[in-house]
Amino acid sequence: MHWQRARRHLARTSLALAGSALASGLAVLLALQLSACAPTDQLASLPSAAPGAREFNVAVLYYDYDDPYVGSIRTALSSDLAHAGVPYEEYDAGNSQSNQDQQVDQALQGGASVLVVNIVTSGNAEVADKVCLKAEAAGVPVVFFNRPVEGEGDEGAILDYYDDVAFVGTDPExxxxxxxxxxxxxxxxxxxxxxxxxxxxxxxxxxxxxxxxxxxxxxxxxxxxxxxxxxxxxxxxxxxxxxxxxxxxxxxxxxxxxxxxxxxxxxxxxxxxxxxxxxxxxxxxxxxxxxxxxxxxxxxxxxxxxxxxxxxxxxxxxxxxxxxxxxxxxxxxxxxxxxxxxPDETAACMCSMVLNARRGQDLLAGLDAYPRDEKDGLSRAVFIPCSIxxxxxxxxxxxxxxxxxxxxxxxxxx
The missing domain is CATH 3.40.50.2300 (Response regulator)
Incomplete structure (x- = not known):
C-alpha cells in the first residue's frame, strides 16, 4: 500500500502549507462565501469564524436523501443527536461524489467537530482517503457508515491507518x-x-x-x-x-x-x-x-x-x-x-461515537459489545447484526x- 503513504505525505504537506498561508484571511473569506450561498433564514445560524468560538457540532453527510434505508438511519440519528443535545448540520450529496467532496470542505471550513459520512463512492479507499486527509488536517474525527470505504484487496487501507476514524455498518457477508x-x-x-x-x-x-x-x-x-x-x-x-x-x-x-x-x-x-x-x-x-x-x-x-x-x-x-x-x-x-x-441501532452506535468525540475519548470507547470485522482483522469496523x-x-x-x-x-x- 505504498501509494497511500506517498500520496498522504504529499497531501499533508500541501494542506499544512495552504493552511498556514490562508489562516489570516480564512475568517473573512468564509463569512463572504457562506453569506453569498446561504438562504436568508440560515444566516442567523452561521458559525463564528473566530478560533474556538463555535460549540461542538456534527456534520452528517448523506450520499442520497432519496435512499429509503439511509432515510431511516437519518431519521433515527437526527432524533438521537437532538436528544443528546448535539447540534448538527445535514448535507445531501444527491449520489454525486463531487458534491460530497465540496460538502466536506464546507463542513470543515464551517468548524465541524466531527464528520459523519455516508460516502457516495463505496468500496474505494482512495476516495475515502481524501476525506480522511482533510479531516486529519483539521483535527476532526470521521465516522463512516452504511457504505463500505474499502474494497477487496484494500482492507485496512483506511481503518488500520487512521487513529481517529471508524466505520459503522453490517458484515457484508x-x-x-x-x-x-x-x-x-x-x-x-x-x-x-x-x-x-x-x-x-x-x-x-x-x-x-x-x-x-x-x-x-x-x-x-x-x-x-x-x-x-x-x-x-x-x-x-x-x-x-x-x-x-x-x-x-x-x-x-x-x-x-x-x-x-x-x-x-x-x-x-x-x-x-x-x-x-x-x-x-x-x-x-x-x-x-x-x-x-x-x-x-x-x-x-x-x-x-x-x-x-x-x-x-x-x-x-x-x-x-x-x-x-x-x-x-x-x-x-x-x-x-x-x-x-x-437503522435505529446503527444510529445509536454512531451517536455514541459522536458523544465519545465530544468527551475527547476514542471513538470506540465503551462500544466493546458490538462485533468487529474479525475476518479482515479491522478493530475499527463496527458491525450491526443482521437478522431475518x-x-x-x-x-x-x-x-x-x-x-x-x-x-x-x-x-x-x-
Whole structure:
C-alpha cells in the first residue's frame, strides 16, 4: 500500500502549507462565501469564524436523501443527536461524489467537530482517503457508515491507518447468507408451487445494486450459494439463472443507486423477452435490497402476477433492509421475505461515537459489545447484526407504502 503513504505525505504537506498561508484571511473569506450561498433564514445560524468560538457540532453527510434505508438511519440519528443535545448540520450529496467532496470542505471550513459520512463512492479507499486527509488536517474525527470505504484487496487501507476514524455498518457477508437461508428454507417448503414450468428446477433473476460495493458483491454471491446449500441438503438441484447466456448471473443497476426503477425496467424486459407463459418462466426474484424488490414486484403486477388476490400466481421475491415498503409488501402477501438491518441501532452506535468525540475519548470507547470485522482483522469496523425479518402474525406494514413506492432509490450499504 505504498501509494497511500506517498500520496498522504504529499497531501499533508500541501494542506499544512495552504493552511498556514490562508489562516489570516480564512475568517473573512468564509463569512463572504457562506453569506453569498446561504438562504436568508440560515444566516442567523452561521458559525463564528473566530478560533474556538463555535460549540461542538456534527456534520452528517448523506450520499442520497432519496435512499429509503439511509432515510431511516437519518431519521433515527437526527432524533438521537437532538436528544443528546448535539447540534448538527445535514448535507445531501444527491449520489454525486463531487458534491460530497465540496460538502466536506464546507463542513470543515464551517468548524465541524466531527464528520459523519455516508460516502457516495463505496468500496474505494482512495476516495475515502481524501476525506480522511482533510479531516486529519483539521483535527476532526470521521465516522463512516452504511457504505463500505474499502474494497477487496484494500482492507485496512483506511481503518488500520487512521487513529481517529471508524466505520459503522453490517458484515457484508451476513445479509447475503441470511437472505440465502430465507430463500432456501422457503423453497424447500414450497418447491412444487414455485416450480411453475414443472421442470424440477427453480430459475431465478437477481438484481445487484452497485458494482464495487462489497455488500452488493457478497449479497449477490452468498444469497445464491447459501440457498443452494439448503436445496442440496434436501435433495433438490441448485438454482439456475434464467438467462443461460449470462456470464454474471445478475443484472446491475448501472446508476449505482440500488434503484427500484432499475429493477422494474430489467424485470419488465425479462418478462417481455420470455413471454408470459410458464415455460422458461422466472420463478424466483432475488434483490440486493427492498427497493429493487419493490421495482420487480411492480413489473410482475403489470403482467398479472403478485396481485395478492385469491387464485393469482405469486413469484417469490426476496429483498434486504426490512424497509417500510418491504414490510408492507410482505404484509400484502406479494413479497416473500427480507433481511433486517436495524437503522435505529446503527444510529445509536454512531451517536455514541459522536458523544465519545465530544468527551475527547476514542471513538470506540465503551462500544466493546458490538462485533468487529474479525475476518479482515479491522478493530475499527463496527458491525450491526443482521437478522431475518419476522412479521407480526397480523402482518406488519406502513400505510401508503406499496409497489408504487418503487420509484424511490434504494438503500443499502445500503
Amino acid at each position: 451476513a445479509a447475503g447468507r441470511l437472505q440465502g437461508e430465507l430463500i432456501g428454507t422457503y423453497l424447500v417448503e414450497h418447491y412444487q408451487e414455485v416450480d411453475l414450468d414443472g421442470d424440477g428446477r427453480i430459475s431465478y433473476a437477481l438484481f445487484k445494486g452497485e458494482a464495487g460495493n462489497p455488500e452488493a458483491i457478497f449479497r449477490t454471491k452468498y444469497a445464491v450459494e447459501r440457498a443452494d446449500e439448503i436445496l442440496e441438503a434436501s435433495g433438490r438441484p441448485d438454482l439456475v439463472y434464467f438467462d443461460e447466456n449470462s456470464v454474471d448471473h445478475y443484472q446491475l443497476d448501472l446508476t449505482g443507486s440500488w434503484s427500484a426503477a432499475s429493477a422494474h425496467d430489467y424485470m419488465r424486459e425479462d418478462l417481455l423477452r420470455l413471454g408470459q407463459g410458464r415455460d422458461g418462466m422466472i420463478e424466483l426474484v432475488i434483490a440486493n435490497n427492498d427497493s429493487m424488490a419493490a421495482g420487480a414486484i411492480k413489473a410482475l403486477q403489470e403482467v398479472g402476477y403478485n396481485l395478492g388476490t385469491p387464485g393469482s400466481t405469486t413469484i417469490p421475491v426476496f429483498g434486504v433492509d426490512a424497509s417500510a415498503t418491504g414490510r408492507q409488501l410482505i404484509s400484502q402477501g406479494v413479497m416473500a421475505g427480507t433481511v433486517s438491518q436495524d 425479518f419476522e412479521p407480526e402474525p397480523s402482518g406488519e406494514g406502513v400505510a401508503d407504502a406499496g409497489p408504487d413506492a418503487a420509484g424511490a432509490s434504494a438503500g443499502a450499504a445500503s
